[in-house]
Amino acid sequence: MVTVRRSLWREPRPADAPPIGRIDWLLVGVFVAAAVAEALARPGVDWRPLVTVLALALVPALLWRRVRPLGAVLVGWGVAGLLTVLQLTMHAEELGLNSMMAVLVLLYSLVRWGSGREMVAGTAFVTVVVALGMYAASAGWADIVGGSALLLLVVALAAVFRYRAELWHRQQREIRNEERAGLARELHDTVAHHVSAIAVQAQAGGVIAGIEPEKAVEVLAAIESEASRTLEEMRSMVQVLREEEAVAYAPQPGLADLPALARADATPTVEVSLDGALTGLARPVDAALYRLAQESLTNAVRHARNATRVQIDVRREGHAVRLRVSDDGQTRSGPAPEPGFGLLGMVERAQLLGGSLSAGPAPEGGWVVEAVVPAEAPA
Known part of the structure; x- marks a missing residue:
């Protein structure tokens, strides 16, 4: 168990987090439209202007959820915690909008894209906020079990997608390593063949130079040509071995x-x-x-x-x-x-x-x- 905790604590962030794109802006647009429509049309919302402004504070968190997953969780769930504290201190019946359920997206992003330390700190913060919210709402056992199951489902879903992505990347690395091992073998075979040919031609040139010096020039030209081909093939294969991603190269x-x-x-x-x-x-x-x-x-x-x-x-x-x-x-x-x-x-x-x-x-x-x-x- 201790080993598992240490491994989770040292878990790095996934390296393939995509930048902000159209899907993110679409999510923000849907959230803003839902929050504004709910704030205008839903009856019985206390402190409507303040609640609306705090809800819209989730917009940057939704955009940053992959780049800064812990910061996004602290902002989004911090807003939810602040509304809970206001509800307790002001004895209000209900504060907040249903559209603020978007904080679940932030929890998913924390587990999917955060490092181990960020996951531990963020989930601990979310647990405190959820416990405080259930206390403020005087939730019954059914609500507590249902809410906990929903949070665990989001965390499990994010963990599954994270594990599948890591498994896919590991398989890709193994495939690249196998390809590089094959290329290294090809490099050995190619260089050994050409160097052997160069050695034989050099030995023949040494014999010919003493008998027919004029033909030694032809031998030297053949050695130069063979060496040039060797260097060219070595450069092309070494380039492929150095590349992290696949590059185009001539067929074998x-x-x-x-x-x-x-x-x-x-x-x-x-x-x-x-x-x-x-x-x-x-x-x-x-x-x-x-x-x-x-x-x-x-x-x-x-x-x-x-x-x-x-x-x-x-x-x-x-x-x-x-x-x-x-x-x-x-x-x-x-x-x-x-x-x-x-x-x-x-x-x-x-x-x-x-x-x-x-x-x-x-x-x-x-x-x-x-x-x-x-x-x-x-x-």
């Missing part, structure tokens, strides 16, 4: 972009083979297969010893798609090394789609990465 690459990874003028050469029945795949599957192929190619270029060829083969097999990336590098003797974070991320990516991924040395030599995923993304 898919299997149709795999042929761009092929190259015949470098070592190792990269060959890409695509089955003709790969159209119409679910977008998550299409993007994931591209990233799996790209990461596998990066690992082959970076780690395969003396590899001269890397082959990427993608084909449709019934309701599944099989990706196979193999190289002809020399395999190391001894036990297989522990999988790194990159390989673990690839396995996780395949499993999230309901598929599987394996990696290891091939019987004929070299290294093979093979993934099988459903053609349709899991619901």
Whole structure:
């Protein structure tokens, strides 16, 4: 119980309180019209001018109810308390207008938009005013129970809407966090691929510079182009990771972009083979297969010893798609090394789609990465 009280006391205000808009002005207009009409037409109202002026004092409170919920409650319910005190001291039969029931809107706004401290202080103030009003009206048990039930209903309704809004915002934050985690993974894959290509080209340039110095310029130009593409993709993804709200960015690459990874003028050469029945795949599957192929190619270029060829083969097999990336590098003797974070991320990516991924040395030599995923993304 103590923990609950402390949690309520530290509860901040909701961050999505809307500014004063047309609905607020409409509410104020209806209230003013009702208060003036009641003050002019209702018989038996004591101190009619004073009561009318005090009732109209609720206008700024209705406008401020979301921006300053505690202040609005103190003003609105303070007017109700003042009328009760005047009724007791002047022995008047009835003071106030029925239209002043608008103070219930202020109580709702306090619970819906106030901080924990504001809710505690405001509800305590409202409780005192209500108790004083029931005493002044000599209310019976039926009136006390009915009035208390009405106040509790308003408080409960405001609490429900506040909780639903917080739950929705929490779900949106979780969705954004998942999207950012995916983008961070994409950033790792993209940068690793490009940096590996830059490293290979730099190594080749070192060899060529000693044999054919004039071709070293071409290698440097290729390195510069690759680095520029890397920086451009990094900037676009980092911008998305920094944004609180969703921003527009280019669609993720898919299997149709795999042929761009092929190259015949470098070592190792990269060959890409695509089955003709790969159209119409679910977008998550299409993007994931591209990233799996790209990461596998990066690992082959970076780690395969003396590899001269890397082959990427993608084909449709019934309701599944099989990706196979193999190289002809020399395999190391001894036990297989522990999988790194990159390989673990690839396995996780395949499993999230309901598929599987394996990696290891091939019987004929070299290294093979093979993934099988459903053609349709899991619901």
